[in-house]
Amino acid sequence: MNIEKIPLSSLPIGKKAKVTDLLSDGQLRRRMLDLGVAGGTEIEPLFKSPSGDPVAYLVRGAVIALRSDASDKILVAAE
Amino acid sequence: MRLKDKSTGAGAPCSSGLNIAKEAQGEIIVALAGNPNVGKSTVFNALTGMRQHTGNWPGKTVTNARGRYRHKDKDYVLVDLPGTYSLMSNSAEEETACDFLCFGAPDVTVVVADATCLERNLNLVLQTLEITGSVVVCVNLMDEAKKKGIGINLKLLSDILGVPVVGCCARSGKGLSDLADAVADIAGGRIRTTPLRPIYTKEIEYAVSLLQPPTEKAGTAGVSGRRTALRLPKDDTGVNLTERIVTRLLDICERIAGQVITYDKDDYSARDRKIDKVLTSKISGIPVMIMLLCAVFWITITGANVPSGLLAKGLFRLEEYLGELFNMLSAPKWLSGPVVEGMFRTLIWVISVMLPPMAIFFPLFTLLEDSGYLPRVAFNLDKFFKKACAHGKQSLTMCMGFGCNAVGVVGCRIIDSPRERLIAVITNSFIPCNGRFPALIAIITMFIAGRNAGPLGSLMSALVLAAVIVIGVAATFLASKILSKTILKGTASSFNLELPPYRRPQIGRVIVRSIFDKTFFVLRRAAVVAAPAGLIIWALANIRAGEVSLLESCAVFLDPFARLMGMDGYILLAFILGFPANELVIPIILMGYTAGGALTSAQNLSGLRSLLAANGWNWLTAVCVMLFSLMHWPCGTTCLTVYKETKSLKWTAAAFIVPTAAGTVLCLIVAGAFRLLGLS
Numbered sequence: 001m002n003i004e005k006i007p008l009s010s011l012p013i014g015k016k017a018k019v020t021d022l023l024s025d026g027q028l029r030r031r032m033l034d035l036g037v038a039g040g041t042e043i044e045p046l047f048k049s050p051s052g053d054p055v056a057y058l059v060r061g062a063v064i065a066l067r068s069d070a071s072d073k074i075l076v077a078a079e
Numbered sequence: 080m081r082l083k084d085k086s087t088g089a090g091a092p093c094s095s096g097l098n099i100a101k102e103a104q105g106e107i108i109v110a111l112a113g114n115p116n117v118g119k120s121t122v123f124n125a126l127t128g129m130r131q132h133t134g135n136w137p138g139k140t141v142t143n144a145r146g147r148y149r150h151k152d153k154d155y156v157l158v159d160l161p162g163t164y165s166l167m168s169n170s171a172e173e174e175t176a177c178d179f180l181c182f183g184a185p186d187v188t189v190v191v192a193d194a195t196c197l198e199r200n201l202n203l204v205l206q207t208l209e210i211t212g213s214v215v216v217c218v219n220l221m222d223e224a225k226k227k228g229i230g231i232n233l234k235l236l237s238d239i240l241g242v243p244v245v246g247c248c249a250r251s252g253k254g255l256s257d258l259a260d261a262v263a264d265i266a267g268g269r270i271r272t273t274p275l276r277p278i279y280t281k282e283i284e285y286a287v288s289l290l291q292p293p294t295e296k297a298g299t300a301g302v303s304g305r306r307t308a309l310r311l312p313k314d315d316t317g318v319n320l321t322e323r324i325v326t327r328l329l330d331i332c333e334r335i336a337g338q339v340i341t342y343d344k345d346d347y348s349a350r351d352r353k354i355d356k357v358l359t360s361k362i363s364g365i366p367v368m369i370m371l372l373c374a375v376f377w378i379t380i381t382g383a384n385v386p387s388g389l390l391a392k393g394l395f396r397l398e399e400y401l402g403e404l405f406n407m408l409s410a411p412k413w414l415s416g417p418v419v420e421g422m423f424r425t426l427i428w429v430i431s432v433m434l435p436p437m438a439i440f441f442p443l444f445t446l447l448e449d450s451g452y453l454p455r456v457a458f459n460l461d462k463f464f465k466k467a468c469a470h471g472k473q474s475l476t477m478c479m480g481f482g483c484n485a486v487g488v489v490g491c492r493i494i495d496s497p498r499e500r501l502i503a504v505i506t507n508s509f510i511p512c513n514g515r516f517p518a519l520i521a522i523i524t525m526f527i528a529g530r531n532a533g534p535l536g537s538l539m540s541a542l543v544l545a546a547v548i549v550i551g552v553a554a555t556f557l558a559s560k561i562l563s564k565t566i567l568k569g570t571a572s573s574f575n576l577e578l579p580p581y582r583r584p585q586i587g588r589v590i591v592r593s594i595f596d597k598t599f600f601v602l603r604r605a606a607v608v609a610a611p612a613g614l615i616i617w618a619l620a621n622i623r624a625g626e627v628s629l630l631e632s633c634a635v636f637l638d639p640f641a642r643l644m645g646m647d648g649y650i651l652l653a654f655i656l657g658f659p660a661n662e663l664v665i666p667i668i669l670m671g672y673t674a675g676g677a678l679t680s681a682q683n684l685s686g687l688r689s690l691l692a693a694n695g696w697n698w699l700t701a702v703c704v705m706l707f708s709l710m711h712w713p714c715g716t717t718c719l720t721v722y723k724e725t726k727s728l729k730w731t732a733a734a735f736i737v738p739t740a741a742g743t744v745l746c747l748i749v750a751g752a753f754r755l756l757g758l759s
Contacts, residue, residue, distance in 0.1 A: 027495070028573050029322075030165075030167070031573075031575060032575075033165070033322065033325045033326070033329075034164035034165040034167075034202075034325075035164060035199070035575065035577075036198075036199050036202065036329055036332075038322075038325065038326045038329050039326060040326075040330075041329070046352065046355070047352070047355055047356065047359060047360070048359075048361070049359055049364065049458050049459055049461060049462065050359065050360065050361050050364035050365050050459050050462075051361075051461075051462035052361070052462075053461070053462060053465070054458060054461050054462075054471070054574060054576075056355070056359075056458065056578055059199070060196070060198045060199040060329075060332075060333075060336075061195070061196040061197070061198050061199060061336075062196045062199045062577055063348075063351075063577065063578040063579075063580075064575055064576070064577055064578070065454075065458050065461070065471075065574070065575065065576045065577075065578055066573075066574070066575050067461065067465065067471075067571075067573055067574040067575075069571075069573055070573045070574070070575060
């Protein structure tokens with residue numbers, strides 16, 4: 001079965017997915033790893049801010065807000 | 080990175096100023112580490128009895144506090160490290176924490192973890208265990224976890240990690256004596272720990288086996304050679320290796336979490352999501368924010384009216400007695416003048432005007448802070464900051480500016496990007512601090528909202544005050560944008576912010592404590608700054624060079640320009656002389672107007688209003704004074720803090736010039752426009 005990878009930023013609210021690739025590098029990549037966003041991590045968009053960006057995500061039990069420039073660089077596969 | 084080489088190089092001295100020298104033999108050094116916002120400061124305060132500022136938002140502790148406590152006849156030094164997610168990253172606070180753990184040689188390290196989000200917290204626990212085995216894990220917020228139906232098997236967790244695990248609830252003090260016992264047992268060698276050492280993939284273990292012997296040889300006492308070896312491959316060629324280590328750690332955390340955590344409810348955070356829906360949604364997010372702001376102002380203004388009046392009445396009566404006392408003792412004018420009219424009157428002003436609003440505003444603000452609302456404000460406003468090419472966490476530093484701009488400037492350390500940090504530092508004084516905020520309220524009450532003292536009048540005042548704050552916030556965005564396009568060119572860096580679970584603030588304690596704190600703060604400032612300044616200004620107003628006093632001749636000199644800005648010479652001079660402390664601006668204006676004893680003191684706001692009106696104030700003057708109060712040079716303390724934080728005269732000058740230029744231009748435009756239109 002072919003699993004489609006999409007950027008985290010286009011994952012709809014409330015839909016869980018697993019991280020497949022981190023496309024960022026440098027400090028942003030390290031920060032994502034610190035927050036527990038790595039390959040295989042389950043992530044779920046919870047709610048958007050009033051202007052639609054940033055979006056709050058549920059990662060390993062914590063709610064983390066990410067701007068779209070960061071979530072564009074996280075590829076996920078919906079379950 | 081600045082500290083990288085030192086912190087990875089074995090044997091490097093501690094370079095972060097975190098060296099805690101043992102002051103007495105037998106003192107035990109305990110480091111307090113943990114993710115941001117897990118309640119480290121609360122644990123710290125509870126153990127040491129100190130009062131570090133606490134609040135429900137990540138990044139609040141940016142400096143390292145140390146305190147002492149005594150437990151069972153032994154002395155302990157507790158060091159509160161900045162919150163970190165990891166010890167492998169490169170942000171400033173992580174370097175600080177890591178350096179202290181590696182080279183500060185703490186006897187025991189307490190890793191505080193959040194019970195409601197244990198899995199993510201375990202990552203730091205495992206990384207700490209790589210450095211030292213003398214660890215106690217303190218699982219804080221057990222009460223919150225219980226409410227959410229999250230169960231944690233502490234015994235099993237302790238078995239897995241191989242170190243003591245103590246559950247606690249630091250806010251109520253529950254579990255803290257167990258924590259102190261566990262720390263004592265480790266320090267005294269009564270517990271032998273068998274810390275969990277993750278096994279990595281074959282390549283990593285091979286690399287470590289090669290690196291470990293030499294690092295151990297050159298190693299620092301207390302740091303395992305294995306840990307140093309694991310951290311060595313950190314440059315660009317080693318990124319993959321580090322990442323594999325981190326990923327492996329995350330896997331282990333997930334596995335441990337699966338074993339020790341049980342969930343009673345399917346959706347343990349349903350309540351938080353419901354609140355978030357109201358506080359951050361497209362329709363209600365921003366309106367609710369503004370309504371909350373107005374509500375806080377309304378309560379502040381309404382509530383402050385009565386005590387302000389009573390305080391003024393009482394203190395002015397005291398002034399009369401004091402005057403009579405001086406008369407009775409037939410004290411000479413050169414003594415009674417400066418003491419009564421100079422020092423005492425300034426004191427009265429500062430206390431009666433500043434104290435009541437501060438004692439009401441700050442408890443309310445602390446309630447919002449403790450509940451976890453402030454990160455949501457940052458979340459709601461982030462888009463504007465992004466447009467201004469600034470950092471979303473700037474809203475947090477702005478909120479700190481309400482208390483004191485110097486504190487706000489120090490708080491800017493939570494912003495990683497140096498460019499965005501500078502923007503936040505330079506624009507921080509657009510938010511009216513402690514010293515300006517009550518003066519704004521007084522002016523609004525006197526000139527804008529009319530003398531209507533009823534609830535309607537306060538509502539009007541609250542709305543105007545909210546509008547003034549919105550102007551300050553708008554100026555912040557505009558100035559940030561202009562800075563980003565000119566001297567601090569660059570694009571917005573990425574933003575990530577943890578939105579903590581809502582916590583019910585301990586209303587009673589917060590109110591009592593912050594009223595007490597603010598009262599103390601205002602009174603201390605009044606004694607230390609306002610009274611001596613009152614003396615000096617009285618001297619300026621009364622020492623005559625020829626026909627006129629020094630104050631008057633300066634005011635006359637400034638007058639033409641000040642008039643263009645919708646003010647007068649005395650007002651502008653007051654802002655200049657108020658450089659040491661913004662609280663002084665209004666007292667100086669009054670002293671200028673009343674110098675020579677021509678006028679009796681204004682004992683309440685309506686008396687004050689007539690005094691000001693007699694000196695040519697109208698509502699345009701009030702508007703211009705408010706705008707200039709909102710936007711002028713930061714006070715002396717703030718300027719000094721900017722210099723300390725940036726180590727640069729250039730940026731300190733920028734922090735001085737940017738708000739001053741904004742205020743001057745705005746006042747010129749407003750005053751000019753209204754005069755042209757013939758409205759004033």
